[in-house]
Amino acid sequence: MNPLPRKLFATALLAAATTLAACGGGAAAQEDRAGISVVTSSYPLEFVAAAVAGGRAQVANLTPPGADTHGLELSPQQVGSLGEADLVVHLSGLQPAVDAALDQQAPAHVVDAAPLADLRGDPHFWLDPRRMADLGHDVAAGLTEVDPAGAAEYDAAAGRLEDSLTALDTEFTQALEPCRGATLVTSHEAFGYLAARYGLQQVGIAGIDPHVEPTPARVRDVVDAVRGRGVRTVFFEATTSPAVAETFADDLGAGTSVLHPVERVGTGQDYPGLLHENLEALRTGLTCG
Numbered sequence: 001m002n003p004l005p006r007k008l009f010a011t012a013l014l015a016a017a018t019t020l021a022a023c024g025g026g027a028a029a030q031e032d033r034a035g036i037s038v039v040t041s042s043y044p045l046e047f048v049a050a051a052v053a054g055g056r057a058q059v060a061n062l063t064p065p066g067a068d069t070h071g072l073e074l075s076p077q078q079v080g081s082l083g084e085a086d087l088v089v090h091l092s093g094l095q096p097a098v099d100a101a102l103d104q105q106a107p108a109h110v111v112d113a114a115p116l117a118d119l120r121g122d123p124h125f126w127l128d129p130r131r132m133a134d135l136g137h138d139v140a141a142g143l144t145e146v147d148p149a150g151a152a153e154y155d156a157a158a159g160r161l162e163d164s165l166t167a168l169d170t171e172f173t174q175a176l177e178p179c180r181g182a183t184l185v186t187s188h189e190a191f192g193y194l195a196a197r198y199g200l201q202q203v204g205i206a207g208i209d210p211h212v213e214p215t216p217a218r219v220r221d222v223v224d225a226v227r228g229r230g231v232r233t234v235f236f237e238a239t240t241s242p243a244v245a246e247t248f249a250d251d252l253g254a255g256t257s258v259l260h261p262v263e264r265v266g267t268g269q270d271y272p273g274l275l276h277e278n279l280e281a282l283r284t285g286l287t288c289g
């Protein structure tokens with residue numbers, strides 16, 4: 001085992017041991033549980049895997065906090081960790097480096113979230129909490145393959161995750177009900193699942209790739225397209241430059257606001273917290289009836 005995962009696993013082992021001690025688990029059970037390792041490729045997948053794994057398996061994420069998810073590059077150690085993992089959870093098509101490493105390492109147990117990302121071209125399925133709940137059940141099934149004794153625990157954890165994600169979805173549905181049909185102008189087209197789930201019309205100034213800036217002609221075309229639609233706010237991603245969004249907003253006489261694609265997670269941030277911030281930004285920024 002290479003140094004990085006060993007360190008991660010040591011930390012996780014400590015956490016698992018603490019949990020088990022608190023639950024009164026025996027030493028034998030502790031040994032059993034310590035061995036199962038899950039590697040995820042991006043934060044939203046890590047969030048789901050950690051919730052389902054509970055204290056039974058350790059989850060390590062390939063994308064460091066704050067790093068670029070789409071353009072992730074892997075160290076040789078990380079490539080190796082994919083071959084050593086008991087279960088890999090990834091989204092094929094999102095991160096070319098991970099796809100290539102998986103081809104090379106061919107781990108025995110893999111959960112690919114791709115079936116949950118069926119909007120054409122848009123990988124950001126995790127912005128629809130119900131799809132995240134579905135991933136939770138897929139991860140429970142994957143973990144059960146490698147650790148059949150944990151089946152009931154994984155299943156129960158996926159159920160609890162589904163409950164909390166369903167509650168989050170209900171909150172969005174109710175809060176955005178008056179906004180149905182509103183135009184959601186975003187700097188990049190990363191919010192297709194959010195728009196589709198809650199009845200909004202997404203108009204992206206640029207395409208899906210956060211690294212591609214739109215041409216001035218494209219910006220003019222989009223301004224023309226949304227003028228007269230009552231747009232009050234242009235949403236941009238916290239990690240990208242607000243310059244394009246600001247120019248665009250000026251042209252429209254609108255303001256700007258941050259919307260998280262929930263890929264980069266800072267200290268103290270997590271999936272439910274960022275979704276709540278998104279909901280607040282949408283409630284205050286969209287034109288709702």
Ligand SMILES: [Zn+2]
Nearest residue numbers: 070190261263
């Ligand atoms: Zn993205």
